[in-house]
Amino acid sequence: MRKNKNKAEIHFEAGPYNYIGGKWSHSGNSKEVFENRNPATGELLSVYPQSSKKDVDCAVTAAKNSLEAWRKFPAAKRGEILLKSMKLLMERKESLAQGMTREMGKILKETSGDVQEAIDTAFYYAGEGRRLFGQTTTSELPDKFSMSVRMPVGVCALITPWNFPMAIPSWKIYPALICGNTVVLKPASYTPDSARHLVEVLEEAGVPAGVVNLVYGRGDSVGQALADHPEVRLVSFTGSSAVGSKVGELCGRVLKKCGLELGGKNAQIVMEDADLDLALEGALWGAFGTTGQRCTATSRILIHEKVYKNFSESLVERARALKIGNGLNPHVEMGPLVSEMQRQTVDKYVQFGKKKDRAKLLTGGEILNKGEYEKGFFYQPTVFAGAPEMKIAQEEIFGPVVILIKIKSFEEAISVLNNTRYGLSGSIYTRDVNRAMRSIRDMETGITYINAPTIGAEVHLPFGGVKQTGNGHREAGTPALDIFSEWKAVYIDYSGRLQKAQMEEVKPK
Numbered sequence: 001m002r003k004n005k006n007k008a009e010i011h012f013e014a015g016p017y018n019y020i021g022g023k024w025s026h027s028g029n030s031k032e033v034f035e036n037r038n039p040a041t042g043e044l045l046s047v048y049p050q051s052s053k054k055d056v057d058c059a060v061t062a063a064k065n066s067l068e069a070w071r072k073f074p075a076a077k078r079g080e081i082l083l084k085s086m087k088l089l090m091e092r093k094e095s096l097a098q099g100m101t102r103e104m105g106k107i108l109k110e111t112s113g114d115v116q117e118a119i120d121t122a123f124y125y126a127g128e129g130r131r132l133f134g135q136t137t138t139s140e141l142p143d144k145f146s147m148s149v150r151m152p153v154g155v156c157a158l159i160t161p162w163n164f165p166m167a168i169p170s171w172k173i174y175p176a177l178i179c180g181n182t183v184v185l186k187p188a189s190y191t192p193d194s195a196r197h198l199v200e201v202l203e204e205a206g207v208p209a210g211v212v213n214l215v216y217g218r219g220d221s222v223g224q225a226l227a228d229h230p231e232v233r234l235v236s237f238t239g240s241s242a243v244g245s246k247v248g249e250l251c252g253r254v255l256k257k258c259g260l261e262l263g264g265k266n267a268q269i270v271m272e273d274a275d276l277d278l279a280l281e282g283a284l285w286g287a288f289g290t291t292g293q294r295c296t297a298t299s300r301i302l303i304h305e306k307v308y309k310n311f312s313e314s315l316v317e318r319a320r321a322l323k324i325g326n327g328l329n330p331h332v333e334m335g336p337l338v339s340e341m342q343r344q345t346v347d348k349y350v351q352f353g354k355k356k357d358r359a360k361l362l363t364g365g366e367i368l369n370k371g372e373y374e375k376g377f378f379y380q381p382t383v384f385a386g387a388p389e390m391k392i393a394q395e396e397i398f399g400p401v402v403i404l405i406k407i408k409s410f411e412e413a414i415s416v417l418n419n420t421r422y423g424l425s426g427s428i429y430t431r432d433v434n435r436a437m438r439s440i441r442d443m444e445t446g447i448t449y450i451n452a453p454t455i456g457a458e459v460h461l462p463f464g465g466v467k468q469t470g471n472g473h474r475e476a477g478t479p480a481l482d483i484f485s486e487w488k489a490v491y492i493d494y495s496g497r498l499q500k501a502q503m504e505e506v507k508p509k
């Protein structure tokens with residue numbers, strides 16, 4: 001641990017370390033490093049290696065070498081190690097959350113929630129060590145027994161984003177480990193400390209050397225080398241649809257298993273019979289929580305014409321009043337964007353919305369860079385009145401920008417909600433049980449909320465979406481086990497003779 005004397009850099013924590021085969025060390029193969037800075041203040045937090053393909057080779061070899069022992073170690077015992085790591089996360093929750101706010105900006109309440117999501121995930125999959133249920137079933141032949149069991153896949157590459165720096169790695173690491181796989185984690189370069197903190201916890205909990213490895217670096221070098229690597233049997237990736245489709249392509253070429261969690265353009269419907277105060281709270285949280293940087297963020301609100309004026313005016317008023325600033329300040333409601341690049345992307349969409357889409361800007365739309373905002377990547381909460389086909393109502397912005405769309409009926413609302421290339425999360429506020437039930441049936445989304453915002457998934461339910469949000473897999477809950485294990489069908493013939501399935505004439509005696 002290095003401490004810098006300069007006050008502004010007092011949080012400087014780590015040297016440029018990877019974690020390979022149970023050892024924390026500099027990249028053995030690259031001198032290049034990247035800086036981790038606080039997006040609210042510009043403060044330098046830490047430095048990590050831009051690792052090379054050779055580092056990836058070392059990490060994959062370490063994971064491969066530890067696979068045999070780990071997969072044979074009983075799942076219930078693997079679960080006990082997971083449970084220990086859960087306890088460590090609980091003890092350190094506050095300091096982990098502070099470190100996370102410092103490196104990616106979201107407010108402390110949310111980073112505590114992020115750590116809590118990792119805790120919940122550890123707890124859930126630790127218990128799975130005593131389940132991992134398969135099936136026992138019948139056989140069409142006499143004196144024959146049939147069942148199915150789960151096998152590990154092998155070495156898994158886990159490529160994770162910065163918006164949920166602990167929750168998302170934990171969604172991948174814990175089910176991977178309980179199923180008996182070994183892993184190489186490549187975290188986003190905006191949140192290297194959180195990844196290190198999580199891996200430190202796993203190490204302290206007793207995860208054997210080589211079972212979890214951590215390699216820092218760029219997606220187009222480290223990420224690509226992992227996806228290409230012949231010893232990597234599975235890639236689990238969360239990020240943009242553009243990158244996800246490249247990852248899927250690389251895996252497809254060599255028939256590697258691949259789980260993708262990608263973009264969203266989620267909508268909240270507000271019907272004329274809704275509890276409007278509740279719908280307003282939901283909309284604010286869904287649109288501006290995590291500064292809009294969630295794949296589940298509410299980026300469209302479809303409002304019935306009868307309540308449009310009232311609802312949109314209240315939303316604009318509340319968006320204007322949001323307290324923006326450093327997420328470590330407990331009074332702040334919305335932190336900065338993660339980077340200048342992200343802020344530029346958001347601003348480009350806003351400018352396009354104003355000039356090309358000709359959407360009506362109701363509030364926001366400006367970069368905040370004066371006074372207390374000078375050193376961070378702040379942006380005003382932004383609300384547009386728009387139409388379903390506009391680019392800003394179709395593409396994922398990943399920032400504090402929401403588009404209001406007036407609808408005339410429930411049917412129109414559902415059709416507009418479904419009219420995007422994505423299908424992650426959808427929400428409806430209504431008091432009509434029939435409309436609620438129809439929404440559950442008709443929303444083309446992997447997650448549907450009734451009288452709740454588009455964000456807030458729990459770890460024991462399937463997480464993921466339809467259409468270009470993914471490739472049909474789900475994370476969290478028991479479905480994650482289907483990514484991180486392979487099914488094996490087992491037949492045990494105790495008849496003592498050759499029995500030919502489908503060809504035997506079996507008669508009652």
Ligand code: UN1
Pocket residue numbers: 117163164293294295296297454455456457458
């Ligand atoms: C994400 O948006 O990238 O449901 C993950 C939620 C969180 C996870 C979001 N539990 O909003």
